[in-house]
Amino acid sequence: MRTTTRRQFLSDAASVSAAGALGGCATNATHEPVSAPLIAPPPTPPREEPVVVAANTPGRRALGANDRIQCGFIGIGNRGGSLLDSTLKLSDVDVVAVCDVYDGARDAALAKCKQKVADARAYVVFEEMLAKEQLDAVVIATPDHLHAPAILAALECGRDVYTEKPMTLTWQEALAVRERVQSNGAVLQVGTQLRSMPMYQKAREVLQSGGIGKLVMVQVNRHGWGGHTRPTPPGFNPSQVRWDLFLRDTKEYSFDAQRYLNWRRYVEYSNGAAGDLMLHHLDIFHFITGCAMPPRVMSVGDIYHIQDGRTCPDNIGVLLEYNEKYHFNFAASFVNGHFGLVERYLGSEGTLEIRDMSELAIYRGRRNSEQLEKVGSAGILNEPHLRDFFSCMRTRKTPIAPVDAGWMGATCCHMSVLSEQSGQSAKWDAATNSVKV
CATH class of the missing domain: 3.40.50.720 (NAD(P)-binding Rossmann-like Domain)
Structure with missing residues (x-):
């Protein structure tokens, strides 16, 4: 072993x-x-390092x-x-x-x-x-x-x-x-359980049937949401943690309860708000639209306010540009949660608005829109x-x-982090199946 x-x-x-x-x-x-x-694997373009997989x-x-x-x-x-x-x-x-x-x-x-x-x-x-x-x-x-x-x-x-x-x-x-x-x-x-929610499946049906015209852009704001701060659970005993197995091959640290309990704060173990929060909404956007991998991702973020030793940003803004001629815009702050969570799909003839992953409103028109329908949700459930x-x-x-959805979502989140860290756009190179920064 x-x-x-x-x-x-x-x-x-x-x-x-x-x-x-x-x-x-x-x-x-x-x-x-x-x-x-x-x-069935798609035709594989030339790669810099071909992957040879076991036959059996x-x-x-x-x-x-x-x-x-x-x-x-x-x-x-x-x-x-x-x-x-x-x-x-x-x-x-x-x-x-x-x-x-x-x-x-x-x-x-x-x-x-x-x-x-x-x-x-x-x-x-x-x-x-x-x-x-x-x-x-x-x-x-x-x-x-x-x-x-x-x-x-x-x-x-x-x-x-x-x-x-x-x-x-x-x-x-x-x-x-x-x-x-x-x-x-x-x-x-x-x-990514939002795909199994009837409310989001309804949004997909409306968009793909032309119910809001041609999609122009998607805006998602998700503010507040705890800041990746979990309290120490009752009875937690650090001596009962196999710290070496948690670290695996990441950088060596002495045992740190915050790194263990709140690992999403740290770049060694997490992509922060991008991998935790944005991915929910980015993946359902991919599901609703059926789009391909975005060729370019741009991201900004930093630790502006929460000084607790974290290395992942407490504020991020991400823009993903798609060849289908629309873009996805995500913003998150752990500091101010007043506006909560809202997802907006802006089309040439209407709008989809989803609040708190629990209510979908469908509007017709570009200005002073008429609400056509409102669809509720029983919540995010594991079982379906x-x-x-x-x-x-x-x-x-x-x-x-x-797996294709997982590959696309994880790649986009990592591109966001690479862009934020480098100050440059992260680009998907379809010819080599790789990310360039």
Whole structure:
């Protein structure tokens, strides 16, 4: 058993052999190998560094209509705990294994799982869980810098994957994950749950049917929202954290409770407001419009007001320019939350306005617009998105938030960060599948 560093995993993703993968993954003789990829890879343009992917992957069990899905969880903190609670409600899924670097979170999760599966087991190292457990699926809700290593390890073992957003921290990792999924036929769902909300599906229907004319621009303001400041949970015991597994191959630090609990503040583990907040709305914009990768992203931001040691900005402004002749404009401040959250789709003949991800208003006209319809929402729920993932595992169909969406969203967020850090535009080079700054 080994842990994979960020420097190693991209190389491993390109060159791991079938024998090596089988040696590190639990297998079942009744599993059937996948003979063709679920998503056919698009024609690959010339690349500076061609990616060579293993020809074979470990066997994947063909799930019948009555088979119970065997699921493992990697990361059971705030978000992972919520996903676990929702998954435990599903009648056809058993959570048989959980993994977390913090004893308190892991023990609490295991106790919940044992109420449904008496012999559920807990692990500290996710590679060990993948090696020992005969899983069909893995749900990943770790801090963002650990997404790619966990995803690629699960894919090597022939598991289908549900991962929290962003799919990866960097555009290079996103490309590696996308190519691996395309090569081995895995089902991968990204946890951008707005896609599974009827309200946003209605917005997509209106826009794509020409209900507001030609789209001109999208403006999203999301202010306030906590500033990535989580209080220390009751009973938190730093001695029960495997700090080395949290850091993995990032810069060495002595244990820091703020880095562990509020990791979204720090550039080593997160893309800050871009990867946490903007991506929700950017991904649903991609879903609603069906657009391609933006060729240019421009971003500004800094730590203007909150002096608590964070390294991610407390204010950002991002502009993404699309070849479809519209742009997406996002602004967020952790300091002033008076205006909250609003998403506006401005068309040549009307407007869509979504407030607090809970109410869609449809307007006709450019000025003094007439409100045609208002659509409410039951809220952001885990279950519909999880059900879509588990259903696609059985049918081998493409889920509603597939790997291509995860690749595009993660790449855009990283481009935003690279632009903010460099003071220059970040550009997508389609000829080489790479980002240039």
